[in-house]
Amino acid sequence: MRTMRSFQTAEVADPVMAKFAMVAPVLEAILYSLKQARVHRLGGYDAITLVDLAREFREGSGDAGICFEWTVHEAIAVRHPSIWPLASEVLEAHCGISGGADSILFGPEKDGRIPILESVTDALTPDSRLYLGQRGQPPKLQRHIPDIIEAFRAKGRGEKLPRSFAGIWKADLFLGNPASDRWVGTTVKTRSNGLEGASGLRLGIYPQENVRDEPRFDDRLHLIRLPLPYDGGFSELYYKSFYLVRAFLRADALQPSRIDLPDAEDRFITEELRVRAEYPVLAVLGAIRNMSQQDLLHTDDVISVQSEISLSSDGLVESDRDSFDDAVSLAPAPHIE
Numbered sequence: 001m002r003t004m005r006s007f008q009t010a011e012v013a014d015p016v017m018a019k020f021a022m023v024a025p026v027l028e029a030i031l032y033s034l035k036q037a038r039v040h041r042l043g044g045y046d047a048i049t050l051v052d053l054a055r056e057f058r059e060g061s062g063d064a065g066i067c068f069e070w071t072v073h074e075a076i077a078v079r080h081p082s083i084w085p086l087a088s089e090v091l092e093a094h095c096g097i098s099g100g101a102d103s104i105l106f107g108p109e110k111d112g113r114i115p116i117l118e119s120v121t122d123a124l125t126p127d128s129r130l131y132l133g134q135r136g137q138p139p140k141l142q143r144h145i146p147d148i149i150e151a152f153r154a155k156g157r158g159e160k161l162p163r164s165f166a167g168i169w170k171a172d173l174f175l176g177n178p179a180s181d182r183w184v185g186t187t188v189k190t191r192s193n194g195l196e197g198a199s200g201l202r203l204g205i206y207p208q209e210n211v212r213d214e215p216r217f218d219d220r221l222h223l224i225r226l227p228l229p230y231d232g233g234f235s236e237l238y239y240k241s242f243y244l245v246r247a248f249l250r251a252d253a254l255q256p257s258r259i260d261l262p263d264a265e266d267r268f269i270t271e272e273l274r275v276r277a278e279y280p281v282l283a284v285l286g287a288i289r290n291m292s293q294q295d296l297l298h299t300d301d302v303i304s305v306q307s308e309i310s311l312s313s314d315g316l317v318e319s320d321r322d323s324f325d326d327a328v329s330l331a332p333a334p335h336i337e
């Protein structure tokens with residue numbers, strides 16, 4: 001599996017240049033999400049062109065929820081003002097975790113959909129604590145990760161986790177603060193009625209339904225509700241970038257139809273991609289970044305991580321790295337399904 005992490009480092013200036021800055025890591029993520037067997041068949045990452053990527057691209061039924069989780073994680077990780085202050089306030093007010101919110105993406109190892117932005121085991125320390133909202137010392141989280149992953153694979157059947165947090169395998173994120181080293185199991189849904197409580201989960205994140213929908217403790221679910229406003233800015237730009245990349249790949253690396261991509265600035269970007277369709281993706285990424293708002297995002301180097309898990313429309317499954325299973329897409333989610 002390939003991993004990378006991006007940070008927003010400046011305000012959005014020109015919308016086209018800003019989208020180029022987003023399109024580059026989206027394409028890079030899709031490239032490194034291809035199955036290894038297909039990468040080897042095509043001659044390695046350096047040889048894969050945009051046309052190849054379009055032909056390998058497949059959409060999956062679970063893309064919407066997966067990408068919403070990732071977008072929430074990314075927005076908190078880069079401290080986007082539409083999300084980070086609210087998440088930080090809720091963590092401090094309801095969980096006693098101060099110092100600002102950070103996010104660890106959990107899944108575990110959602111290989112095949114999106115690149116994991118960080119390994120949960122690397123992000124935690126031996127002293128990391130899982131806040132449960134109960135009396136007594138919060139349990140240490142890192143040492144339980146193998147059992148959490150085993151429970152995830154078994155969908156909670158026969159897990160070895162203590163009863164007090166036996167449902168933590170349902171977490172999509174761990175929110176907390178590295179300085180205090182305290183974290184909260186968090187579930188992320190595209191709709192509020194999709195929230196489900198479980199032992200060990202403390203936060204439920206979803207798009208805000210109306211202006212009266214505010215953070216609060218839900219007695220029925222035993223979750224702290226954290227509705228997120230999505231009214232423009234970084235997240236909207238991210239979604240638009242996802243959509244234009246998906247439209248371009250679905251059009252077989254040609255210019256998408258106007259009904260699929262009506263905005264002039266999006267069509268300008270896809271035309272720049274089209275004229276480079278026969279070139280290797282990695283080379284095109286360099287050209288795109290030269291045309292982008294280069295101070296908008298900083299992306300860490302891509303590294304390899306061992307993984308034997310892939311995510312299909314049926315969920316996480318054991319994966320043979322030499323198999324020729326279909327590649328799975330990185331597709332955007334609507335704000336509310």
